[in-house]
Amino acid sequence: MKISSLKKNIALGAAAAALAFTANLHAAVSIFIEGGSASQNLLYDRATNLFAGGTLTVSGAASSAVRRFQGTSLNTNLNGYGTITLDINVANGAVAGLQALNSQTTGPGDTNILGQPLVPSFVDSATSPEAVGIDSVAASFSAYPTFVVPLVFIKNANSADTAAITNLTQRQAVSLETSTNQARYFGGNSTNQIFFIGRNSQAAVRTEIDLNIYNTLNIQTYYTNALGQATRDLSGDPGLAAGGAVANTVLVLTNGIGTMAVQNLKSGLVSIPYEGVPYSTTNVINGSYPLWGYENYYYIPYGSGVSGALSQSQQAVLDTFYQSVTNAAFQAQVGGVFTNNFIPNTALRVYRDFDGGQIKPLPNY
Numbered sequence: 253m254k255i256s257s258l259k260k261n262i263a264l265g266a267a268a269a270a271l272a273f274t275a276n277l278h279a280a281v282s283i284f285i286e287g288g289s290a291s292q293n294l295l296y297d298r299a300t301n302l303f304a305g306g307t308l309t310v311s312g313a314a315s316s317a318v319r320r321f322q323g324t325s326l327n328t329n330l331n332g333y334g335t336i337t338l339d340i341n342v343a344n345g346a347v348a349g350l351q352a353l354n355s356q357t358t359g360p361g362d363t364n365i366l367g368q369p370l371v372p373s374f375v376d377s378a379t380s381p382e383a384v385g386i387d388s389v390a391a392s393f394s395a396y397p398t399f400v401v402p403l404v405f406i407k408n409a410n411s412a413d414t415a416a417i418t419n420l421t422q423r424q425a426v427s428l429e430t431s432t433n434q435a436r437y438f439g440g441n442s443t444n445q446i447f448f449i450g451r452n453s454q455a456a457v458r459t460e461i462d463l464n465i466y467n468t469l470n471i472q473t474y475y476t477n478a479l480g481q482a483t484r485d486l487s488g489d490p491g492l493a494a495g496g497a498v499a500n501t502v503l504v505l506t507n508g509i510g511t512m513a514v515q516n517l518k519s520g521l522v523s524i525p526y527e528g529v530p531y532s533t534t535n536v537i538n539g540s541y542p543l544w545g546y547e548n549y550y551y552i553p554y555g556s557g558v559s560g561a562l563s564q565s566q567q568a569v570l571d572t573f574y575q576s577v578t579n580a581a582f583q584a585q586v587g588g589v590f591t592n593n594f595i596p597n598t599a600l601r602v603y604r605d606f607d608g609g610q611i612k613p614l615p616n617y
Contacts, residue, residue, distance in 0.1 A: 463608025
């Protein structure tokens with residue numbers, strides 16, 4: 253080969269490489285995240301953090317269950333990426349998200365803020381696939397462990413009907429969910445009925461609470477009508493779609509008791525001890541408070557060759573997002589969205605083999 257031809261071929265190769273690099277430099281990547289509202293504020297916080305130093309546009313109100321975060325990132329793990337889009341939907345529930353990821357089909361609620369139907373890239377869930385009838389091995393799911401989500405029964409802090417209800421036993425909790433009883437049945441002083449305000453079957457909170465209290469019956473749950481009266485939910489899948497809706501209902505329906513993740517507690521609500529043990533991070537860590545579940549990010553990994561597998565760029569974004577969520581400094585940040593709402597896995601002195609299972613001590617505890 254002539255030297256001139258060799259130089260020409262090298263030049264062409266360099267040009268092609270430059271074009272490939274330029275294309276990669278400006279590559280866009282989209283991620284659709286589904287999950288439960290138990291981690292809503294944390295997801296939004298970490299989504300914002302992903303774009304630190306770059307550009308960011310947020311679509312949707314701060315408390316909205318469906319939001320979009322879009323921009324560029326200066327994170328060194330994402331060098332070469334152009335526009336990154338994180339669509340987050342916590343309105344459809346963690347269970348529905350797992351079902352969509354498994355089937356690779358979209359249901360009515362699997363949509364982004366534009367109403368476009370999407371299969372989730374990964375699902376943020378405090379419920380394991382196996383707990384809702386999905387074999388994670390057969391589905392080729394991988395899981396990133398994130399943290400522990402504590403759950404609570406809650407009441408209105410200013411209600412005379414529930415003021416003397418200071419504890420729920422396991423049997424009382426099942427009766428609460430499946431029937432109506434007077435306040436005095438739960439230790440109260442009133443003869444007024446106590447109404448259960450629960451989540452629908454697509455919620456990890458619903459699944460985990462039921463597993464922990466050993467409830468296998470259908471729930472009997474209520475909402476408030478336009479006059480603020482208790483109205484039984486007789487729909488095919490009774491229960492509210494979000495923890496925020498439970499909170500707001502118990503604030504109006506003062507003789508109601510609800511279930512939610514600790515993150516959804518707000519002013520005017522207080523948690524009720526379960527089996528004589530009040531919720532605290534310490535009581536979860538030492539194993540005395542049992543209402544909690546492990547949260548994981550479930551996804552089909554890049555390179556697995558399975559339908560629905562993440563692309564290389566999607567895997568990079570998920571990995572970077574996950575590192576941000578599990579960052580020790582972030583989880584220890586005083587006054588942040590993590591502390592008092594969630595518990596690092598590494599802090600636990602106990603463990604469970606499966607959702608709702610027996611709590612066992614870790615070695616050397």
